[in-house]
Amino acid sequence: MTKVTVRFFARYAELAGCQTTSVAVPAGATVGDVVRRVREMVPGAASLPNRPLAALNLRQVKLDTRVSDGDEVALLPPLSGG
């Protein structure tokens, strides 16, 4: 299994009811698999979008990007900086 830290920000943190969690996914899993796991596992996270904007280790990535043990996945609401 691959263990990944997941971080939530802004409105997603409010919906999830937490700012961080960790999930275990099978080897070869993608960021999209992590999102699915989080939506099943974290109460409140079920209301997150199926395909949120995501970052892996501080860079935006597509949901088909593979994760490795120890990675940090962040789920990002629509960006509104500036």
Add this chain to the structure above:
Amino acid sequence: MMNTLTRARISVESLLGQIQSPERGGTCVFVGTVRNDDGVAAIEYSAYDEMAVAEIDRMLEEAQARFPTARVILQHRLGLIPVGEASIAIVAAAPHRDEAFAACRYVIEEVKKRLPIWKKEMHADGTSTWVDPSGKQIAGGLRDT
């Protein structure tokens, strides 16, 4: 070294002081200010700090590669910012104005697309709303589809 993310008021003078020099004859300043939209009293800005800092570094490196004679810096403020105060300032200086304007414009457009920062509008009546630039609002909140 200046912090690119700050919780204090932004000083444009201080930013100017860091990049103006005798060989840079053109300086372009962009300041983004909290606007008084529909009962908005202030905006609470929050960030994914580590990624925002990394993303700002990447944007400024790209600006440097695209506009080699320009030098650009930026500062983004976080926390509660009242209407009329600056949330972001970008300063670009180059030997001539074309590169200064272009570099400044490049960076603010990339900020809008890439910087992991979020705004929550705080209304005078005590309510608050997350801002979604796609503008799709639903009752009680905002939709992300």
